[in-house]
Amino acid sequence: MEENGQSAVDVPNKFNGIEIKSREKDDPLAQVCWHGPTGEFLVSREEAEELTRRAQIRADALKKKEKEEWLASAGGQLCMKFWSAFREYQDFLLENPQARHMAMGLNDEYYDEHKLFEEGLKVMATYADERAETRRKSLEKAKKSARCQHLHVSGEQCGSPKMRGRKLCYMHERMEEGRNATLDLGPMEDPDSIQVAIRKLQGAIIDGKLGPRQVGQLAYTIQLAAWNVTRTTRLTADQSG
Numbered sequence: 001m002e003e004n005g006q007s008a009v010d011v012p013n014k015f016n017g018i019e020i021k022s023r024e025k026d027d028p029l030a031q032v033c034w035h036g037p038t039g040e041f042l043v044s045r046e047e048a049e050e051l052t053r054r055a056q057i058r059a060d061a062l063k064k065k066e067k068e069e070w071l072a073s074a075g076g077q078l079c080m081k082f083w084s085a086f087r088e089y090q091d092f093l094l095e096n097p098q099a100r101h102m103a104m105g106l107n108d109e110y111y112d113e114h115k116l117f118e119e120g121l122k123v124m125a126t127y128a129d130e131r132a133e134t135r136r137k138s139l140e141k142a143k144k145s146a147r148c149q150h151l152h153v154s155g156e157q158c159g160s161p162k163m164r165g166r167k168l169c170y171m172h173e174r175m176e177e178g179r180n181a182t183l184d185l186g187p188m189e190d191p192d193s194i195q196v197a198i199r200k201l202q203g204a205i206i207d208g209k210l211g212p213r214q215v216g217q218l219a220y221t222i223q224l225a226a227w228n229v230t231r232t233t234r235l236t237a238d239q240s241g
């Protein structure tokens, strides 16, 4: 594959600033595997967003280029002539409704060319409806995906906007972090290190890093350690005495 000198249309990850390269597997910023037209990229969430944005620009540019090429072709030019005559006839009939009668033969049937026009109008109306429906749906989808993905117990989606590059809103992101947080209380082998553990736990509670269940469990482990230390201290004292 050619690496340099290609246009924006050909290479989505090489224009508009910095080139985004695939990261190594052990890179902490290799958070997302982004699948694009030119392959897979291990990238950060922000880079994945940027790649998606660039891919969209590329797709739009490609679409525009293809349309222009078609319009410039012999078939495209004929078709556009047909299209503008269609529009002209439509406008004419709107201004001269009685002219429609003349498009009908003696057997009370429209001439084929007018029949084609009438069918064309119907198809155009259906297309317009379908396009409006697609637009409405994708708008709805965009609105939904811009929202925090947390589901309440009722099954309803959280209404807050999600954080950039994240799935959740600020509050639910914090809650999720808290749930995954582990607190290293240290060795807890003597009264001093137990005191350190207690201070760590207090700090984490004040910072709101832990849920009530975790606080309970950690407090219990400190209790156990404290009980164990008094027991072992007594044993050692007995042995040496």
Ligand SMILES: [Zn+2]
Binding pocket: 148, 149, 150, 158, 159, 160, 168, 169, 170, 171, 172
């Ligand atoms: Zn939320």
